[in-house]
Amino acid sequence: MLAKFLAAFLTLVYRIRQEAFNVWCFLCLYSLGAVYMIVEFNRKWELFWRVVHLDVHKDLPSNLNGFVCVLTGGSRGIGLHVTKTLLEKGCHVIVASSVKTGEAIERVKKRILSKVDQNNGKLEVWHLDLSSMDSSKLAQIMFTYSLHELVKASKQSEYLTVNCLHPGVAQTELYEHVWWVNWFPTLPKHLFRSAEEGAETVLYTALSEKMESIGGKYLEDCEIKHSSAYSYNDSKRTLLWRKTIEMLSPWLPESTYVPLFTDTQHFTNE
């Protein structure tokens, strides 16, 4: 009898703990959302701080002939606007898409080209399924810093740069799945930036002269910013990298499978 009661009691405590954790996560997520709401609001009205806007004519090279760009997610939302700008400037763009058949690939190609005012470049759509790569954003930032160190260590950072960025909160199809967007479908237009504006930091990071030879950085609104303190933690980054290499080892050449950054110099965010 007592044992039964105790078991029920413990189950209840466990459930409450779990629910409390869920509520906590919910609150954290929504406060992060609230912070970005302020960022987006400020971008529209510039009440609190000045925001750098990209001028695609002034801030980017006018002619991208001879450049090749491989883009994932380049067929919709923010990526579509990146593709459009690159093609108009004469770049050879390869969009990696999850579609498989030749027919579907042609359809994606047509849809992209219908958004391009004047195609001065070349567009290819390749099949590449990344849907099973469920990496979180924090991990992507940490990978960026680790990869940058690797590039730096191999003395190639002059030619090869690795950066990451937050495009801002843009109204893309992603938001169709958020509950309050379904209730107030016109609200995102007033709260968020357009997908075209979301493309600004992507283009700036890849193409601005000011970003030449600069790697291992995190950008928001066309400016280098600090990412969270957690993302700079050496030992956590090393752990993430090692685990990843371990998991990928069946597909990697033998030589890659070495624990990297065994003696990391302290990584500073200069």
Ligand SMILES: *[C@@H]1O[C@H](CO)[C@@H](O)[C@H](O)[C@H]1NC(C)=O
């Ligand atoms: C980094 O993370 C480790 C392990 O979690 C922790 O012990 C250490 O204090 C952290 N370092 C910094 C600089 O925050």
